[in-house]
Amino acid sequence: PKYSKEDVLKIVKEQDVKFIRLQFTDIFGMLKNVAITAEQLEKALDNKCMFDGSSIEGFVRIEESDMYLRPDPSTFVIFPWRPQNGKVARLICDVYNPDGTPFEGDPRYVLKKALKKANDMGYEFFNVGPECEFFLFLTDNEGKPTTITHDNAGYFDLGPVDLGENARRDMCLVLEEMGFEIEASHHEVAPGQHEIDFKYADALTTADNIMTFKMVVKTIAHRNGLHATFMPKPIFGINGSGMHTNVSLFKDGKNAFFDEKDPLQLSQDAYWFIGGLLKNMRSIAAITNPIVNSYKRLVPGYEAPVYLAWSARNRSPLIRIPAARGEATRLELRCPDPSCNPYLAIAAVLSAGLDGIKNKIQPPPSTDKNIFVMTEEQRLKEGIEALPGSLEEAVKEMKKSELVKEVLGEHIFNKYIEAKTQEWDDYRTKITKWELDEYLTRY
Numbered sequence: 001p002k003y004s005k006e007d008v009l010k011i012v013k014e015q016d017v018k019f020i021r022l023q024f025t026d027i028f029g030m031l032k033n034v035a036i037t038a039e040q041l042e043k044a045l046d047n048k049c050m051f052d053g054s055s056i057e058g059f060v061r062i063e064e065s066d067m068y069l070r071p072d073p074s075t076f077v078i079f080p081w082r083p084q085n086g087k088v089a090r091l092i093c094d095v096y097n098p099d100g101t102p103f104e105g106d107p108r109y110v111l112k113k114a115l116k117k118a119n120d121m122g123y124e125f126f127n128v129g130p131e132c133e134f135f136l137f138l139t140d141n142e143g144k145p146t147t148i149t150h151d152n153a154g155y156f157d158l159g160p161v162d163l164g165e166n167a168r169r170d171m172c173l174v175l176e177e178m179g180f181e182i183e184a185s186h187h188e189v190a191p192g193q194h195e196i197d198f199k200y201a202d203a204l205t206t207a208d209n210i211m212t213f214k215m216v217v218k219t220i221a222h223r224n225g226l227h228a229t230f231m232p233k234p235i236f237g238i239n240g241s242g243m244h245t246n247v248s249l250f251k252d253g254k255n256a257f258f259d260e261k262d263p264l265q266l267s268q269d270a271y272w273f274i275g276g277l278l279k280n281m282r283s284i285a286a287i288t289n290p291i292v293n294s295y296k297r298l299v300p301g302y303e304a305p306v307y308l309a310w311s312a313r314n315r316s317p318l319i320r321i322p323a324a325r326g327e328a329t330r331l332e333l334r335c336p337d338p339s340c341n342p343y344l345a346i347a348a349v350l351s352a353g354l355d356g357i358k359n360k361i362q363p364p365p366s367t368d369k370n371i372f373v374m375t376e377e378q379r380l381k382e383g384i385e386a387l388p389g390s391l392e393e394a395v396k397e398m399k400k401s402e403l404v405k406e407v408l409g410e411h412i413f414n415k416y417i418e419a420k421t422q423e424w425d426d427y428r429t430k431i432t433k434w435e436l437d438e439y440l441t442r443y
């Protein structure tokens, strides 16, 4: 349901909502919130709610710290797991400067700007459907997360009902109560790994949904005595967690990626979009795969992509074209992982694709062989490049990209590179367990 300001005020009264959390997302994809009481809601909905932006990482300098939160009434939802008298609800907000202009450090604004570009090119909708994978781990006696899984089940396994299955069922029920349409929910390949798929929507709604989804999964896991993590590769030697991102553009009410007459039934727009994605993927990787750990997932052998290729036949390349056609025609980008900031990641993916359409970038022929069994020589001969192998390499690529700078805007572009450079440096200078295991006795 898309609520107006009046709807929200009415529901809050009728349903006895006591607290409203005003939520927004920082540059690094962390959900932030400021709680207000129902009495203050009208003021907040009139955009008069100020907060101190200097306390938020990557937001503003101290001297310009007053920020305004403008709640988007259409995002109103009551938290079903909270007490049913004196309820708690939330509103997702846009962040504004005191002078009434949108704050350029707000990731939601970055996505809105990217969507405006698509609109200007004649596309009404950029539809996005994510497949978020996550692990459920046991907690220890102090309630701290471990990396011990509660099960030994595998892909689509139907075992005796266990902790994880119960938690996942609760998550689906809560999400449905909050208005999500759950399309599928299953155990994933690795022990303790799960996937819940919800129906695609326009890009902004989906980015909001991903933030809500992660919050719900973590909350409900906790209530079941488990820890849910969206860390991309928590355990060496088994599959990591991805966030396959299914995308399609709509023009004049029709799926602009579908063309009945083409041998693959893909439109010229779809081919160019693929071309743009492949061309810009190395530059946007630091956004779709933003942490040190992201690059430990992007290695051969665990169903994660490594090379820049596309295919309508096999499931392993970076971009897969699922078999569905007509309104369901879509590209599946397989590298993003759920540690990304969904607003920035979706904005980057869209802009990379639009770059392909604008500049008519024809993709290389599809790769229908298994790239993982090709030698490096064969790969290079076919012009198949690889994704960045580390956060360091990804940040280097991002720095060189005019496209990324334009999508993110100077503010986020600079803050992001600064923070990620520091993150890499911090990691690079630490002594790891691997080094001690390998070297301590040998030297």
Ligand code: ADP
Binding pocket: 127, 128, 129, 130, 131, 183, 184, 197, 198, 199, 200, 244, 246, 247, 248, 322, 327, 328, 329, 330, 332
């Ligand atoms: P897979 O076969 O890769 O496991 P899933 O069935 O798990 O795929 O997920 C497919 C996702 O694609 C869902 O979120 C679905 O809503 C979404 N999707 C379906 N049609 C479209 C479309 N036209 N545009 C974008 N996403 C779509």
Ligand code: MG
Binding pocket: 131, 195, 197
């Ligand atoms: Mg799936």
Ligand code: MG
Binding pocket: 184
């Ligand atoms: Mg499926």
Ligand code: MG
Binding pocket: 131, 133, 188, 195
């Ligand atoms: Mg999966």
Ligand code: MG
Binding pocket: 131, 244, 332
């Ligand atoms: Mg998939």
